[in-house]
Structure formats: C-alpha cells, structure tokens
Amino acid sequence: MEVEGSRCPFCAVSNSDNVKFCRRCLKAMAWPEKPRPSRPAFVVARTGIDAFIRGPNDGHPRNKSFDNSGDDAIGPIGTFFSPTGLRYLIRFDIEKAFSDARLSINDFFPEHVTLVLRTGNDEDAGENVPIVVFSLTRPFAEGTGEWGRHWRKDGGCNWIMASPDLSWKRPGGDFDEENWAKSELPRKGEHEIEIDVTELYKQKFESLKQTNRWEDFGMIILRNPKIYSKCRFRSIYGFQSSFDEKPFSYERAVKTPELYFE
Ligand SMILES: [Zn+2]
Structure with a gap:
C-alpha cells in the first residue's frame, strides 16, 4: 500500500514523510541535504543546538533580560554595555553529519x-x-528564551548556568583559552563570514584517535576584547532560522550556521 507522505517536487512520486532522498529519482528533497552546499567539502554539518547569552548588564536594546534566547532566529554578538556581553554558543551534530554522509x-x-x-x-x-x-x-x-516575546523560561543555558542543574565555572561560559580562531563581522548589512576553525577541530580529531570517543561541547563566539574597536554588536542567524524539513524544489540561500570539513 502506498504511504501517504511528501510528493517529490521533481518527479512527483510520493515518498514517506521522513525520507531525505526521493526513492525514485534519488534527488535530495529536504533540509539538511538540500540546498546543495556552497563550498567543496567532505562533510557539511548544518544542524545542532545553539543559544545567544548575555551578561547581567547587557540587556538587548529591545529586551531587558539576561535569559538566553535560543529560540530566536537571529541574535547579537558583540558589545552592549560590557565589551563581550553578547555571546553565542553553538554545537553542531558532527557525528550525525558524518553518519548521514x-x-x-x-x-x-x-x-x-x-x-x-x-x-x-x-x-x-x-x-x-x-x-x-x-x-x-x-x-x-540549548537556549529556550525568546527575545521577541521576552518570556522567562527555565531549562536552557544562560550567562550563569550551563544547564538548569549546572553553573558555568566562570559566568559567560567555560572555554579553552589556549586555542582560538579569529574573524570579524562587517559593521552592517547581510554578509557571509568564513572562519577558519581548523585548529580547534584538529584537537578534537586527535583526541578521538587517542580515546576512541568523539567529545565536542561546541564553540563560543564573542567579541575579541584584545582588538580595539568602538563597535557595538551584529546579529547573526541561528539554527532557528533553518528551513523546515518539508521537500522543496528550488534553490534558496542558506542563512543558518554551517561547518565544512575538508
Ligand atoms: Zn523524485
């Protein structure tokens, strides 16, 4: 019996709802396989968890709160009151991206x-x-608050807490200060920024070789306090602005974060 599901936008055959590739024409039907990656890579990670967090003095101009804002499609990185008060946390599903590939x-x-x-x-x-x-x-x-609604929600990380039961050792996130990647967000407009994070990930692959366990808690992105600038903040698209998983036939621009492995 035919399963009632999604119709392939290319060849019109009906597929069950959760397929990623059409069973007849084998074209990728849905996020995260589609749209095609814009750069050469062995593996592209496009899914994961994220959260925007902000310091106690860094209520966003439109929202006075220092809860996280993981449910937001877009959020700020940079300076509001304190220089590094608006931060972004992101962890890609890297093992899943490899197994999907x-x-x-x-x-x-x-x-x-x-x-x-x-x-x-x-x-x-x-x-x-x-x-x-x-x-x-x-x-x-993962963050659960929302800038737009300004509702307090428990259960996600914030400036003080890594999770509901565990605080950061240092407010604002615990990270390895020995190893970093640098870049900059252009002062205005929509841009795509490539950041070379090879050294951060080489460490994780080396440790995988030694321990046989993949351990990656993700990354934290903040304003670089060592570079003098009178900048404020820029907003970036988070995972909540990704495509839904319904099949689509035309090419659209990806706005969410991606991680390319070559
Ligand atoms: Zn098809």
Missing part, C-alpha cells in the same frame, strides 16, 4: 574546517565587530 568519523582527519556564519540586516555596529571563537569545555543546554 556515510563516512566514518574515526577514519577522517580534517585538513580544513570552516565555520560559516551569516549576519542579518540589523543596525549598523559603528565599526566591524572583531570576534574570537573558542572551544567550550562544558556542555550547554
């Missing part, structure tokens, strides 16, 4: 790993926002 993560060692972020069309930051990326050393719970 039918590659063994154990047999892989990256030459290049590139994080791609996209800025939204928010206000002018005054100057480019210099940013720095570190590896988190403690897992975080």
